[in-house]
Amino acid sequence: MTYRTPSPYAPPRRPRRPSLPRPPRRARLTRRGRLALLLGAVLTVAVAVTVPLLLTRGGPAVEQPRAFLVPEGWRAGQVYTAVDRALHLPEGTTRKAATTPGLLPLPAAAGGNPEGYLFPATYPVLSATTPEALLRFMVDTAGKRYGTARITEGARAHGLSVYETVVAASIVQAEADNPEDMAKVARVVHNRLARGMALQMDSTLHYALGRSTVDTSFEDTKSESPYNTYARKGLPPTPIGNPGDEALDAVIRPADGDWLYFVTVAPGDTRFTADYAVHQANVAEFNANRGAAQQ
Numbered sequence: 001m002t003y004r005t006p007s008p009y010a011p012p013r014r015p016r017r018p019s020l021p022r023p024p025r026r027a028r029l030t031r032r033g034r035l036a037l038l039l040g041a042v043l044t045v046a047v048a049v050t051v052p053l054l055l056t057r058g059g060p061a062v063e064q065p066r067a068f069l070v071p072e073g074w075r076a077g078q079v080y081t082a083v084d085r086a087l088h089l090p091e092g093t094t095r096k097a098a099t100t101p102g103l104l105p106l107p108a109a110a111g112g113n114p115e116g117y118l119f120p121a122t123y124p125v126l127s128a129t130t131p132e133a134l135l136r137f138m139v140d141t142a143g144k145r146y147g148t149a150r151i152t153e154g155a156r157a158h159g160l161s162v163y164e165t166v167v168a169a170s171i172v173q174a175e176a177d178n179p180e181d182m183a184k185v186a187r188v189v190h191n192r193l194a195r196g197m198a199l200q201m202d203s204t205l206h207y208a209l210g211r212s213t214v215d216t217s218f219e220d221t222k223s224e225s226p227y228n229t230y231a232r233k234g235l236p237p238t239p240i241g242n243p244g245d246e247a248l249d250a251v252i253r254p255a256d257g258d259w260l261y262f263v264t265v266a267p268g269d270t271r272f273t274a275d276y277a278v279h280q281a282n283v284a285e286f287n288a289n290r291g292a293a294q295q
Helices: 031-035 039-046 076-086 093-098 131-146 149-157 162-175 179-195 202-208 245-252 276-294
Strands: 053-056 059-062 066-069 122-125 261-266 269-273
Touching: 066 076, 076 093, 076 131, 093 131, 122 131, 131 149, 131 162, 131 245, 149 162, 149 245, 162 179, 162 202, 162 245, 179 245, 179 261, 179 269, 261 276, 269 276
Parallel strands: none
Antiparallel strands: 053 059, 066 122, 261 269
16 A cells, blocks of 8 residues: 655654545466466475375376465565465464574575565465475575566666665555556655655554554654664665565666655545655645545
8 A cells, every 4th residue: 555755854743644445456466476376396396295186086186276375565474374374274383484594595684584585476285285385485486586687687776785675665565556656656765765865654664563554653753663764764674575576666667756755645646746845735635635534
């Protein structure tokens, strides 16, 4: 969802985005997601056990895999919970597996944290699938996706490492709902980093506080968390979710513009500007719309 990038000035309380109902969003399948359904090599990676046979009236048959979807933007915690449920495991089993030293082929910059590397895609699971194998498959997929020349060269062109690009893409994923807005939000991120401005993204604060609300209070912005991009300049220390292809593309190929601020005035109407006065006018319209919706 799209969040507001506040101004670099700290008012007593930040305007909040209206909590309007939104239609359910169908998870998109990435190119990698579609490839994940090519089961020949996939099952060898995803399940390091012999696939059991099911006796049918026509004779023995290989168990048919079930599709397990990781939507774009999911946080690692959401993935762990979904894997536990899909594999009928006690709660916390997959989270524990994810923290096993040396289990996952993560880059050194990740410090053992798989956030951002549980690549959004559709994965096949069987009754014998283990969380360790499924997590390794996700991270392997991310490594291959992020290791392409397009991503590595695109990151370098913007003065970022690949890991920093994934961090930025996770913010873009959380802040925007469509490719056009993603490209503009990515440009805001690049512009603010270039100027040495704090990013001031609500999404990073919500990640630190373990919530998904769009409301941000002045007290929230005083958090000591390293994910508080109101108080701390630069990118947060890790991704805040698992970005998909569109968010990654936005970071390495952002829209052209001098924007420093954006606000979602109404659903589907996100406005970008470099002029603080214009931004304030947009915020005023946002507040008026919010007040009308609450009446």
